[in-house]
Amino acid sequence: MLPHLAARLFGTPLLVQRAKLDLILAVLSDRLNLAAPDVALAPPLPRAPNPPASPSSSIAVLPIHGTLVKRTLGLEAASGLVSYAEIGARLEAALADPLVAGIVLDIDSPGGETGGCFELARRVREAAGLKPVWAVANDAAFSAAYAIGCAAERLYVTETGGVGSIGVIALHVDQSAKDAQDGYRYTAITAGARKNDYSPHEPLHDAARAALQAEVDRLHTLFVAHVAAMRGLPEDTVRATEAALFFGPQAVETGLADGVATLAAVLAEFDRHLSAARRPSSPPRQAPTGKATVLRGTPTMTDTPSETLGVDEAAALVAEARREVAQSAQAIAELCLLAGCPERAAEFIAAGRTEAEVRRALIEARAAHSMESAVRSTHAPQDWAAPGADPAFSPVVAAVKKLVRREPLAAE
Incomplete structure (x- = not known):
């Protein structure tokens, strides 16, 4: 298990906030025989349960909490990992549930692995075409977590919450000096000049560094283009963030979020939005003018200007x-x-x-x-009413004859 964890941390690009990466390294340093970063460790605090979804609108709240990986391999309960596959399965379940009218992503994550991130983010945007999907950075949506959150139709951030870290990072550990100190010398027998790239038992040579940098740059370009498309921003604006973190109103001013609100406030606003969408009638639309306008959210979620x-x-x-x-x-x-x-x-x-x-x-x-049904007769027609029947058998004729016989008696 340890070699597998090391392979997922070193020599591979990551979409994770640097502070969280240092924390992971501090936790695993003893087990991986590494020098621990100078990070203070504290026991994890229990999270408050998610607020109940509004029964009138059937909002599904999907938690995205912890470090994001493609596969957890059974470690999620003890390590705080959550897999893209698990999030995707919850999303599909909410889409398939006829009682769910809308979906809210409750995000508190520093990001994680690149593998599976953009596939899930694109699926979130596709899901928004089937049911409304909003997201809340409650309190962190950094790097890979932001890639997912920005794919929602609207993204809110709490007053102390943050978004951003639109960047890529990769680490290489050179423990050759420690190997020599411990009396070890590793010799790799390979076929292919690049087979031993990123080995921790020798310094990173220039060709391997250049290849890893190229992959980091490629993923960064993909990340920037994704955020620009999801948020409707120029790619130069997204790239200019330089993977910085943006908190509260600053995130809204930068264009990375639509408003500042708590999860409870967003759920209430989402409930009103869904209720309005279910109304059978809607106000008449204005005649086309050649330009379309749309109301966008603001930090107070009111008085939104048209753009x-x-x-x-x-x-x-x-x-x-x-x-x-x-x-x-x-x-x-x-x-x-x-x-x-x-x-x-x-x-x-x-x-x-x-x-x-x-x-x-x-x-x-x-x-x-x-x-x-009320006036329909239940009596079948008699034979005397059939076409060609003998009139002598008609009850009408019989009644007339009876009256005629009585007339002389009345005259006397």
């Missing part, structure tokens, strides 16, 4: 429209199912009927059916 839409915002509006159509179609299908005519759902949806119109049509159809 010209970028490509990502336009895509978000399209996704929102698709989501509204899907929700309306689901509501219509449920109404038809309850009314006992599920086959009419496709007819209503194709006609573009609203949920209110469908409900009214189903009620009217039900009322008409009830009236028809």
